Amino acid sequence: MGSLVAQYGAPHAVECIRARTLPPEFVARQAQQERPPNLTSALNAWYTRLAAANPAADIEAGQRSGARLIIPGSPEWPTQLDQLGRSRPLGLWVHGNADLRFSCLKSVAVVGARAATSYGSHIAAEFGVGLSESGWIVVSGGAFGVDGAAHKGALAADAPTVVVLACGVDVSYPSAHESLFAEIREKGVLISECPPGVHPTRARFLIRNRLIAALSRGTVVVEAAIRSGALNTATHALSLNRHLGAVPGPVTSAMSAGCHRLLRERKAVCITSPEDMIDLVGALGDDLAPQLRAPAVPRDRLNEPTRRVLDAVPTRGGAGPASIAVAAGLGLDTTLSALGGLAAAGYIERTSKGWRLRKQTTTYRKASDSTALEPPPTPEPDPTDLPPPPDEYDDPPKAAAYK
Amino acid sequence: MGSLVAQYGAPHAVECIRARTLPPEFVARQAQQERPPNLTSALNAWYTRLAAANPAADIEAGQRSGARLIIPGSPEWPTQLDQLGRSRPLGLWVHGNADLRFSCLKSVAVVGARAATSYGSHIAAEFGVGLSESGWIVVSGGAFGVDGAAHKGALAADAPTVVVLACGVDVSYPSAHESLFAEIREKGVLISECPPGVHPTRARFLIRNRLIAALSRGTVVVEAAIRSGALNTATHALSLNRHLGAVPGPVTSAMSAGCHRLLRERKAVCITSPEDMIDLVGALGDDLAPQLRAPAVPRDRLNEPTRRVLDAVPTRGGAGPASIAVAAGLGLDTTLSALGGLAAAGYIERTSKGWRLRKQTTTYRKASDSTALEPPPTPEPDPTDLPPPPDEYDDPPKAAAYK
Incomplete structure (x- = not known):
């Protein structure tokens, strides 16, 4: 039907159906298609529909x-x-x-x-x-x-x-x-x-x-x-x-x-x-979706050696700078300087046994957006996927087998 | 460390670290890299770790x-x-x-x-x-x-x-x-x-x-x-x-x-x-996942014109073959033959007002796998996404505006 109307226009197509005769050249061209349609049954169906149609009543x-x-x-x-x-x-x-x-x-x-x-x-x-x-x-x-x-x-x-x-x-x-x-x-x-x-x-x-x-x-x-x-x-x-x-x-x-x-x-x-x-x-460049980002956590702002030192400081007990340096895989000088910075920023504290993480002062976590804006007083480990700090460092840490 | 061991072997690498001296040609080659590593600090860290290592105790x-x-x-x-x-x-x-x-x-x-x-x-x-x-x-x-x-x-x-x-x-x-x-x-x-x-x-x-x-x-x-x-x-x-x-x-x-x-x-x-x-x-061809298929419904087995006639038969009231033929977009002969087949298969029934769908004898649906094996007595429209049959056909159906 689409082909018929496209070639001959709607009024002529209606005339053809009413007369139950399709134009011969249309029939010939359709027969050349890969899967030729059954035009006789199609014409019968169109004729039955046309007989039942009442366009004037539809418009009204x-x-x-x-x-x-x-x-x-x-x-x-x-x-x-x-x-x-x-x-x-x-x-x-x-x-x-x-x-x-x-x-x-x-x-x-x-x-x-x-x-x-x-x-x-x-x-x-x-x-x-x-x-x-x-x-x-x-x-x-x-x-x-x-x-x-x-x-x-x-x-x-x-x-x-x-x-x-x-x-x-x-x-x-x-x-x-x-x-x-x-x-x-x-x-x-x-x-x-x-x-x-x-x-x-x-x-x-x-x-x-x-x-x-x-x-x-x-x-x-x-x-x-x-x-x-x-x-x-x-x-x-x-x-x-x-x-x-x-x-x-x-x-x-x-x-x-x-x-x-x-x-x-x-x-x-x-x-x-x-x-x-x-x-x-949307338009290229104009309608970009914002890149999904995880909420920033305070440790993101630490530089790489300082982060490694922080990860090596135990939660309980305490550890001396030498064993922290080994656990962090860093030299003693770098470790000492990072420990000083972390202590000044309130991440860690010194006890009689050595350095350890500062106890969190509250068990309630701030909303992630406010966390991103102001540095909380204590380090908050990402609770979802990255591991919490190990439970114990009271025993002397061993050298890892990997580099 | 990986490069050092790959080039000189683990025993020689340990010797180098213990002596705090890396082979000069190794240092030269590393310096040619796009981002040359800080070998001095790496060597310091390795040295600190090596000093703390106790391989014999580890093995024991x-x-x-x-x-x-x-x-x-x-x-x-x-x-x-x-x-x-x-x-x-x-x-x-x-x-x-x-x-x-x-x-x-x-x-x-x-x-x-x-x-x-x-x-x-x-x-x-x-x-x-x-x-x-x-x-x-x-x-x-x-x-x-x-x-x-x-x-x-x-x-x-x-x-x-x-x-x-x-x-x-x-x-x-x-x-x-x-x-x-x-x-x-x-x-x-x-x-x-x-x-x-x-x-x-x-x-x-x-x-x-x-x-x-x-x-x-x-x-x-x-x-x-x-x-x-x-x-x-x-x-x-x-x-x-x-x-x-x-x-x-x-x-x-x-x-x-x-x-x-x-x-x-x-x-x-x-x-x-x-x-x-x-x-x-898995291996190509051997471990293919089975293609997901929806459960077959009885109407899948009907041929195309019969399906169209079934869709055009009203649920309530009844309709004559002529108006069903118009709604199905099929000729009268095809429609009459399909109606006979659908009635024989128990899909539809004849009332004083004309043809209508047979009432379902049970409101419980069979499990989809058993449905696929034996034809249920009444047509079950796919309840999820394809539309249920229209509510009414008591008013004479109009010819659709599309082909």
Whole structure:
């Protein structure tokens, strides 16, 4: 049908179908394709549909509900849909106060499972808010789960959002989203290829997914089972050379298995935050995600030999400069000078048995951001991964076998 | 030190350090390096350490505890360590009944956070069991969290496991792992560069990590914060051209942030199961992970037009063949034949109002594997992502605007 309309125009295509005769040169060219379509059965199906169609009633129903019909060439037509080639939609029903073309200029599709887990819904809402606050419009399918949470996140950030429906723009499917859709008509826009009154079918959902991928600069899959409509949208995004991201989740969650497959096959980029996604779809250099950094700890500011000396000072008991120098792998002069500096800075103290770490005065850790700003009075070992200082140095440390 | 020993041999290197004089041609060659090392301070540090060393006592302490010392060339020496070049260890203390070289032939390093979440510990244990059951030996660091869980998983599968310590092989660090280490000495092996009695320091942990990466064919990071010792091991694995995998987790978990960064930078492969990891490190073709498949549903077996007709049959009320044909986008003949087949197979039924889906006789879903084997009496729509059939078809369906 796309080929027919592209070659002969929509009015002539309608005439051909009504007459149940396709142009001979069109039939000949289609037969030369690698997998020639069954034009007879296609023509029969088109004829059956055309007989049931009532365009005048559709237009009237659309006007009554407040929707508008746009076609390629309309000022509101999003020209990125042209990249769909012959599967470009012939027209779109639009309902809502936002301008579709303008809304989709800087847009990201947030898609995922209907049966999202609370994790998926939470992440989708966070992406809805985060993308909107950075000036990106959320495009999604208006379904339960990830779709709905993403739209709600966008509305919570007081931003427009675009819903691509698989039913008429006057039909609330799912019906529980009726008030959500009403709110989106105020601030954003609902669109559909189907005329008013049409209900969704499985095929319409799959066909609809190409529009979600084509309208946006990139698609992020928040949660998807191995068999999932969201993966269908992801495939469309890849075939259109749009960016594709996937949000990881627990490997124990079947609802993240589709995302992990995309990551494992290196089809999608690992996305952990709205900033990650904007880094992917945004302008080179302008929209970089901030580099993740661990909170700085006071010992970061120490120079290398001083750090090594600090690591060699025992927690309990005490050690003389000579045994600390051996443990640190440093000369005695360097060790003595580092010990003096560490004592002055309050990291270590001298006891009758020798040097040891100063006892921490509080068991409460400061918030990591405040820790980064002011040096705490006592050294705080990174509690997560780097090892705590050894328990004992009371026995004389041995020379290590490695260099 | 590595260069010195490689060029002059360990005995001559010891003589040089004891004499506090390095061979002039060695000094000259080191000075030509891009970043020439400070040989004077290095020599001072080596001298201080050598003065404190007591090799005879170390050997005696090792023998007393039951450990053995191996050096490059020993039958038990794992030759893959040679790939460390000048940072190859000069010797290894080994304690345990397993043969180190044989244990590491088919081995995977499972590393991660000490402060692992329950998710991380669970996954690490699963990997310990799963890798061991497939004949792969788990190498790790014996620490709390991911390391310990991986070792315990291997022991649970009655398999040997290799612990690479940052302290002497007779020191239990952490001390809570004393009985774990005792069990590993029975079935597996504990190794260390440090002589008996040495306690761990921060630097020793970091230096130890290169051994974990070098001993195994690949490293999988189960959980890691942005600043993490496990990421240090990952860097070693990459620089040694070993395989690197990362297990994703919730993006809300700081303990998975390091894994996600490895995935995002495409340094690591997304690993969701032991099978995924074996696929990565195993022999090409022999150790492929099974392709993930969603459970088959009965409608998969229907041919394309029959599926489309089934999707167009309403749940409630009923519809005539003509309106079903329009909704399915098929000709009337195809539709009639498909309706007959679907009725015979028990998918649909005829009522006074027309065709509709047969009511499900039970609300319990069968287990997905049994579903795949026998066709259930009624169609079960995929409850997760593909849409359920539309609620209503009582109003005459409209022709869709798309082809």
